[in-house]
Amino acid sequence: MGAVNMELKSQIPPGPLAQKWERHKANLRLVSPGNKRKYEIIVVGTGLAGGSAAATLAELGYNVKSFCIQDSPRRAHSVAAQGGINAAKNYQNDGDSVERLFYDTLKGGDFRAREANVYRLAEVSANIIDQCVAMGVPFAREYGGTLTNRSFGGAQVSRTFYARGQTGQQLLLGCYSAMCRQIAAGQIKMYPRTEMLDLVVVNGHAKGIVTRNLITGKIESHAADAVVLATGGYGNAYYLSTSGRGSNATAIWRAYRRGAFFANPCFTQIHPTCIPVSGDYQSKLTLMSESLRNDGRVWVPKKKGDTRPPNEIPEDERDYYLERKYPSYGNLAPRDIASRAAKEVCDEGRGVGPGGLGVYLDFRDAIRRLGRKRVEERYGNLFDMYHEITGENAYETPMRIYPAIHYTMGGLWVDYNLMSNLPGLFVIGEANFSDHGANRLGASALMQGLADGYFILPYTIGNYLATQKPDQRPKPDQPEFRAAEQQVRERVKKLLAIRGRKTVTEFHKQVGKILWDYCGMTRSRQGLERAIQLIGELREEFWENVNVPGSDEDLNQSLERAGRVADYLELGELIARDALTREESCGCHFRVEYQTPDHECLRNDRDFAHVACWEFTGDGNTPVRHIEPLIFEAVQPTERSYK
Amino acid sequence: MNLTLRVWRQANRHEPGHFEEYYLRDLNPNMSFLEMLDVLNEQLTREGREPVAFDHDCREGICGSCGLVINGEPHGPGYRVTTCQTYLRAFRDGDTITVEPFRAAAFPLIKDLVVDRSAFDRIMQAGGFISVNAGSAPDANAILIPKDVADKAMDAAQCIGCGACVAACKNASAMLFVAAKVSHLNLLPQGQPEKTRRTLAMVQQMDAEGFGACTVTGSCEAACPKGISLNFIAKLNRDYLSALLLGK
Ligand SMILES: Cc1cc2nc3c(=O)[nH]c(=O)nc-3n(C[C@H](O)[C@H](O)[C@H](O)COP(=O)(O)OP(=O)(O)OC[C@H]3O[C@@H](n4cnc5c(N)ncnc54)[C@H](O)[C@@H]3O)c2cc1C
Ligand code: FES
Numbered sequence: 001m002g003a004v005n006m007e008l009k010s011q012i013p014p015g016p017l018a019q020k021w022e023r024h025k026a027n028l029r030l031v032s033p034g035n036k037r038k039y040e041i042i043v044v045g046t047g048l049a050g051g052s053a054a055a056t057l058a059e060l061g062y063n064v065k066s067f068c069i070q071d072s073p074r075r076a077h078s079v080a081a082q083g084g085i086n087a088a089k090n091y092q093n094d095g096d097s098v099e100r101l102f103y104d105t106l107k108g109g110d111f112r113a114r115e116a117n118v119y120r121l122a123e124v125s126a127n128i129i130d131q132c133v134a135m136g137v138p139f140a141r142e143y144g145g146t147l148t149n150r151s152f153g154g155a156q157v158s159r160t161f162y163a164r165g166q167t168g169q170q171l172l173l174g175c176y177s178a179m180c181r182q183i184a185a186g187q188i189k190m191y192p193r194t195e196m197l198d199l200v201v202v203n204g205h206a207k208g209i210v211t212r213n214l215i216t217g218k219i220e221s222h223a224a225d226a227v228v229l230a231t232g233g234y235g236n237a238y239y240l241s242t243s244g245r246g247s248n249a250t251a252i253w254r255a256y257r258r259g260a261f262f263a264n265p266c267f268t269q270i271h272p273t274c275i276p277v278s279g280d281y282q283s284k285l286t287l288m289s290e291s292l293r294n295d296g297r298v299w300v301p302k303k304k305g306d307t308r309p310p311n312e313i314p315e316d317e318r319d320y321y322l323e324r325k326y327p328s329y330g331n332l333a334p335r336d337i338a339s340r341a342a343k344e345v346c347d348e349g350r351g352v353g354p355g356g357l358g359v360y361l362d363f364r365d366a367i368r369r370l371g372r373k374r375v376e377e378r379y380g381n382l383f384d385m386y387h388e389i390t391g392e393n394a395y396e397t398p399m400r401i402y403p404a405i406h407y408t409m410g411g412l413w414v415d416y417n418l419m420s421n422l423p424g425l426f427v428i429g430e431a432n433f434s435d436h437g438a439n440r441l442g443a444s445a446l447m448q449g450l451a452d453g454y455f456i457l458p459y460t461i462g463n464y465l466a467t468q469k470p471d472q473r474p475k476p477d478q479p480e481f482r483a484a485e486q487q488v489r490e491r492v493k494k495l496l497a498i499r500g501r502k503t504v505t506e507f508h509k510q511v512g513k514i515l516w517d518y519c520g521m522t523r524s525r526q527g528l529e530r531a532i533q534l535i536g537e538l539r540e541e542f543w544e545n546v547n548v549p550g551s552d553e554d555l556n557q558s559l560e561r562a563g564r565v566a567d568y569l570e571l572g573e574l575i576a577r578d579a580l581t582r583e584e585s586c587g588c589h590f591r592v593e594y595q596t597p598d599h600e601c602l603r604n605d606r607d608f609a610h611v612a613c614w615e616f617t618g619d620g621n622t623p624v625r626h627i628e629p630l631i632f633e634a635v636q637p638t639e640r641s642y643k
Numbered sequence: 644m645n646l647t648l649r650v651w652r653q654a655n656r657h658e659p660g661h662f663e664e665y666y667l668r669d670l671n672p673n674m675s676f677l678e679m680l681d682v683l684n685e686q687l688t689r690e691g692r693e694p695v696a697f698d699h700d701c702r703e704g705i706c707g708s709c710g711l712v713i714n715g716e717p718h719g720p721g722y723r724v725t726t727c728q729t730y731l732r733a734f735r736d737g738d739t740i741t742v743e744p745f746r747a748a749a750f751p752l753i754k755d756l757v758v759d760r761s762a763f764d765r766i767m768q769a770g771g772f773i774s775v776n777a778g779s780a781p782d783a784n785a786i787l788i789p790k791d792v793a794d795k796a797m798d799a800a801q802c803i804g805c806g807a808c809v810a811a812c813k814n815a816s817a818m819l820f821v822a823a824k825v826s827h828l829n830l831l832p833q834g835q836p837e838k839t840r841r842t843l844a845m846v847q848q849m850d851a852e853g854f855g856a857c858t859v860t861g862s863c864e865a866a867c868p869k870g871i872s873l874n875f876i877a878k879l880n881r882d883y884l885s886a887l888l889l890g891k
Contacts, residue, residue: 052777055777056776056777059776059777070700070706070708071698071708071759071760071761072760072761072763072764072804073764074707074764074767074804075700075701075706075707075708075804077700077701077706079701079705079706079707080701080703080705080706089783091784127778127780129783130780130781130782130783131775131777131778131780132783133780133783133786133833134773134775134779134780134781134783134833135772135773135775135780135833136773136796136827136828136831136833136834138793138794138796138797138800138827138831139783139793140793141788141789141790141793142790143789143790144787145787145788145789145790146784146787147783147784163797163800164797164801166705166801168705169705169801169803170797170800173800176767177767177771177772177773178772178777180764180767180768180771180772181768181772181774183768184768184769190764192761192764215753244700244701244702244706245699245700245701245702246700278671278673279671279673279674281671281674281678281681281682282678283675283677283678283681283702284702284703286702286703385703385704385728388704388721388724388728388730389728389730391673391730391732454777454778455777455778458777503685503688503689505681505685547688547689549687549688549691549692549693549694550693550694554654554655554754555696555753555754555757557694557696558684558688558694
């Protein structure tokens with residue numbers, strides 16, 4: 001697929017990689033302390049990215065309006081992250097460094113991320129830990145009082161900081177407490193239970209949003225000098241995922257429809273260690289943290305259709321396939337690789353549990369080596385969680401796990417300043433595309449969210465604001481706002497007026513299944529073409545046959561979901577289209593047509609070392625694919641091997 | 644399995660509420676309680692009736708969104724689990740189950756099973772933070788924290804802010820929540836400079852929100868899905884006394 005000519009300025013500063021960020025900071029335009037209070041900034045989302053950004057911008061003196069769907073900012077989906085957060089502190093003295101974290105992350109992403117962004121991420125990672133500790137995040141410690149670490153997939157050093165199995169919760173409570181301080185100080189105005197339903201663009205710049213109050217149904221406009229989207233990932237397009245049920249794509253999808261480019265939508269991460277599906281009533285999938293792979297060993301029986309209980313299968317009849325295929329990383333092979341390997345053994349008929357869709361994650365040897373108490377200390381809450389859900393005791397019998405949708409590397413396109421192609425629109429955290437390429441390594445999403453919010457956006461947003469005059473900020477009663485509000489109202493009315501025969505959930509399940517079947521762990525031209533056709537048909541049916549009960553004047557959870565599913569029915573098609581046009585395999589994106597003889601990804605750097613950036617061109621029109629070439633100055637992309 | 648549900652329905656805080664009975668058939672015992680409500684809502688939608696509103700998000704016991712009183716118990720019969728972690732295997736075929744919202748004067752009802760817990764946010768805004776701006780922190784290992792202190796702070800910090808403690812208390816007191824929040828920060832060396840102010844401000848806000856007094860019956864600890872210990876209430880009382888002495 002050829003490039004359409006349109007210049008996407010990545011704004012990567014010149015100079016050696018290690019000096020880019022420092023130099024760039026010195027060159028950014030500034031807003032003086034006295035002027036900051038004249039600016040209004042909208043931050044949508046209160047997860048790690050949005051929470052840290054809102055608090056930090058408020059500390060700097062900007063007036064912040066913060067929005068979230070949940071009843072409290074503290075409940076954003078980031079709260080569910082379990083395993084940990086990476087940082088190049090080298091506290092373990094095991095040879096870690098900014099260079100190594102940078103390289104691991106870039107290689108982990110199969111050389112499809114922007115080098116300069118990844119380097120900066122590694123560079124600011126150490127500050128994040130300092131900041132969080134100062135705010136009272138109770139990370140795990142050694143007896144001597146220093147911080148302790150564990151390892152995650154795709155790394156050969158121990159650089160992951162954690163707070164039991166609740167790292168995301170503790171980091172988010174840190175952001176939330178910083179926000180509380182600023183709410184009390186009047187610097188942040190908080191709008192919980194409020195959903196952004198459109199972005200408002202005035203003279204080509206993002207200048208506000210339209211929201212719906214989820215309790216009263218009131219539709220309102222908010223104007224600002226800049227808009228920050230920190231609305232998380234779109235994994236719920238697949239219906240079953242590890243994301244919270246409220247996570248959705250609406251904010252970024254509406255921004256896309258207003259002109260923001262959507263980058264690499266097909267880069268969706270499938271996590272290898274989730275509890276397998278147990279029935280069609282299932283509403284979400286539960287992740288068993290990757291940290292378990294530090295001590296758990298993954299295996300399936302060597303024989304097909306072996307139905308003996310796991311503990312009766314002797315050692316020499318077990319296939320520890322990750323250790324066998326990837327000896328240097330073993331059970332800590334990166335997610336995309338571990339997921340595909342699990343699918344492969346299950347496709348061969350060696351999967352375990354109902355339907356043969358599962359593999360074992362076994363702690364027998366760890367318990368022998370460390371004792372049950374140590375294992376309990378490390379993973380107790382995860383074992384408890386497994387027990388609650390499955391009724392099985394993983395101290396005695398191995399866990400059963402299977403891959404599930406977990407994270408989206410794709411997202412809105414942003415430049416080095418985290419600004420989209422729409423001036424004034426900034427996108428941070430999982431909602432943007434920039435740092436993880438075609439596969440994200442464990443414990444680096446929390447790192448990215450906080451890097452963006454605490455240490456990058458607060459600098460780069462000033463560079464844009466300095467060009468804007470706050471006294472010329474558009475007013476929320478301007479025609480652009482009125483028109484957007486009107487469109488939002490009409491869409492809500494339309495959804496409620498259909499009164500068809502199928503529920504929103506039925507449509508959601510259907511689109512999710514199409515994506516999982518044709519755009520999941522393996523993808524093919526034929527399958528993707530079929531997916532595009534099926535999703536198109538389903539979308540048409542939705543608008544004729546969906547049944548959304550209730551009214552638009554109070555809390556109506558069916559209506560909320562209907563709007564989100566309507567967006568998945570558009571986004572789903574773009575995901576498939578992106579996967580179809582990327583004629584190579586890389587990271588999570590495994591096209592069966594492009595593989596090495598031993599079934600690994602066959603990348604095509606000559607034609608596809610670029611970011612695919614999709615431009616909306618109106619309903620019913622095929623979106624336009626632009627590209628941002630990826631230029632590697634410091635690292636030469638190599639075959640990504642974990643063998 | 645088959646179940647009968649008696650569910651609290653209320654359009655908003657101004658209109659009176661009532662129980663409605665629903666019959667659900669052929670449920671799988673491995674289903675979670677909220678998945679059962681999903682099934683009910685699908686059924687109601689197909690019958691052209693309005694589904695039951697309830698809060699939920701993570702569905703794995705960490706966000707603190709969900710919270711129902713099931714047969715009189717906040718978060719139901721399970722030990723140290725949230726509503727979303729309650730599975731139908733905890734009930735018997737043919738049971739009748741009563742489902743109500745968390746009730747407390749400080750948690751006004753919004754609709755059906757959804758209540759407004761923003762009082763907790765306002766208590767946090769009164770002092771539940773350490774004042775340190777981004778960028779001004781020293782190296783993370785510059786201050787050593789003994790493992791037992793860090794662990795204890797984490798025990799308190801685990802609170803998910805669901806409000807079950809309030810719903811379980813006959814006085815609708817928020818002491819366990821506030822104790823967990825205050826203790827987490829007051830235990831850490833980083834929390835010392837603001838300890839007095841924090842303790843006084845958060846307790847004062849708790850009172851202003853209309854939560855009841857604590858008579859240490861322990862029903863909060865019993866209902867807490869995270870097992871936050873009553874000892875933190877004792878600690879809060881100590882911190883509060885010394886803050887009063889030092890405070891003004
Ligand atoms: C189960 C699980 C475990 C994980 N474990 C780890 C881990 O151990 N380490 C790691 O690094 N990463 C982990 N991740 C990934 C990581 O948690 C997420 O990528 C990250 O938290 C995303 O943060 P965020 O701030 O970008 O978005 P989120 O935390 O998803 O926040 C999104 C926010 O946007 C709001 N929002 C969304 N749409 C709208 C709208 N239209 N209007 C208003 N508000 C809106 C939401 O209310 C919310 O406040 C895990 C993910 C899952 C699912
Ligand atoms: S839904 Fe998150 S705790 Fe129950």
